Amino acid sequence: MAQDLVDGLLIKARSHLPPPSEPLGKLSKRDRKGVAVIKLKNPPVNSLSLEVLTEFVISLEKLENDKTFRGVIVTSDCPGIFSAGLDLTEMCGKSQAHYAEFWRAVQELWLRLYLSNLVLIAAINGVSPAGGCLISLTCDYRVLADNPKYNIGLNETLLGVVAPSWFKDTLVNTVGHRTAERALQLGLLFPPAEALRVGMVDQVVPEDQVHSTALSVMAQWLAVPDHARQLTKSLMRKPTADRLVKQRDADIQYFLQFVSRDSIQKSLRMYLDKLRQKKG
Numbered sequence: 355m356a357q358d359l360v361d362g363l364l365i366k367a368r369s370h371l372p373p374p375s376e377p378l379g380k381l382s383k384r385d386r387k388g389v390a391v392i393k394l395k396n397p398p399v400n401s402l403s404l405e406v407l408t409e410f411v412i413s414l415e416k417l418e419n420d421k422t423f424r425g426v427i428v429t430s431d432c433p434g435i436f437s438a439g440l441d442l443t444e445m446c447g448k449s450q451a452h453y454a455e456f457w458r459a460v461q462e463l464w465l466r467l468y469l470s471n472l473v474l475i476a477a478i479n480g481v482s483p484a485g486g487c488l489i490s491l492t493c494d495y496r497v498l499a500d501n502p503k504y505n506i507g508l509n510e511t512l513l514g515v516v517a518p519s520w521f522k523d524t525l526v527n528t529v530g531h532r533t534a535e536r537a538l539q540l541g542l543l544f545p546p547a548e549a550l551r552v553g554m555v556d557q558v559v560p561e562d563q564v565h566s567t568a569l570s571v572m573a574q575w576l577a578v579p580d581h582a583r584q585l586t587k588s589l590m591r592k593p594t595a596d597r598l599v600k601q602r603d604a605d606i607q608y609f610l611q612f613v614s615r616d617s618i619q620k621s622l623r624m625y626l627d628k629l630r631q632k633k634g
């Protein structure tokens with residue numbers, strides 16, 4: 355059975371954890387075939403808080419260092435939501451030191467994912483704006499559930515902020531310059547058929563087949579010898595990653611200046627208020 359291939363690894367935010375005796379990320383080693391599943395679980399919307407970003411990096415590092423694992427399926431445990439992107443509350447009304455720590459964690463996760471030696475397949479089982487989309491774009495292959503609500507894209511401009519150059523590079527490397535330029539300026543969130551058409555995802559399948567499709571795709575990628583595939587991935591991606599590596603501190607300073615502006619704080623607060631008022 356396909357499911358027998360998979361091992362489980364759950365990323366949870368500490369605030370939602372049961373007793374403190376349980377480890378934050380669970381890494382079971384029952385799997386023999388070398389495929390792990392990272393399930394994001396930070397209800398209600400899988401926002402990428404500092405804690406989730408940090409835990410994600412630690413989990414990836416463990417998998418990278420454990421030679422029994424060759425591939426990871428990245429998916430969500432929150433029904434209908436892959437990830438709502440970066441946690442906006444981490445970018446509002448906090449100290450400069452906090453912004454710097456948060457942004458370094460965002461950089462770190464992107465670098466780890468983008469340059470991972472593991473085969474990463476995104477099983478996108480929900481809506482996936484901004485940072486959520488970015489996570490999937492760092493993967494080697496994207497399978498999206500065919501549900502008209504499951505939009506995906508980099509919508510930063512609609513929040514009044516700007517997708518940093520390395521977000522932009524990741525998108526350009528996936529969909530090409532013209533599609534990326536239009537998508538970024540307009541902050542487009544693509545429904546599944548459109549996402550497939552522009553190449554933002556590689557496959558759209560019925561919702562109940564996302565996981566099994568990701569497993570089949572994984573088998574195909576794992577059929578390639580690791581060393582050849584890994585070197586090829588590095589050839590394709592390292593120049594993009596190096597651009598950030600060479601200027602990480604400057605990138606953080608730029609983020610600090612940007613996010614601390616009154617106008618940006620106002621935009622982010624208004625956006626959060628709009629989300630909160632939606633219910634009432």
Ligand SMILES: CC/C=C\C/C=C\CCC/C=C/CC(=O)SCCNC(=O)CCNC(=O)[C@H](O)C(C)(C)COP(=O)(O)OP(=O)(O)OC[C@H]1O[C@@H](n2cnc3c(N)ncnc32)[C@H](O)[C@@H]1OP(=O)(O)O
Pocket residue numbers: 398399401435437438439440441442443481483484485486509510513515516517518519605606608609612613626629630631632633
């Ligand atoms: C070098 C750098 C230089 C320059 C650039 C600098 C800075 C800019 C970089 C900024 C990059 C940003 C990338 C991002 O990822 S920003 C986040 C973008 N995300 C979104 O736009 C998604 C927002 N959320 C939604 O659209 C909906 O919540 C969603 C469709 C995901 C789910 O809808 P649903 O109806 O199911 O839930 P809601 O009722 O809307 O939400 C439930 C509660 O969750 C809160 N929420 C939602 N999203 C976020 C978020 N991203 N962060 C924090 N909190 C979030 C929402 O407010 C609700 O809260 P409560 O009302 O329950 O308190």
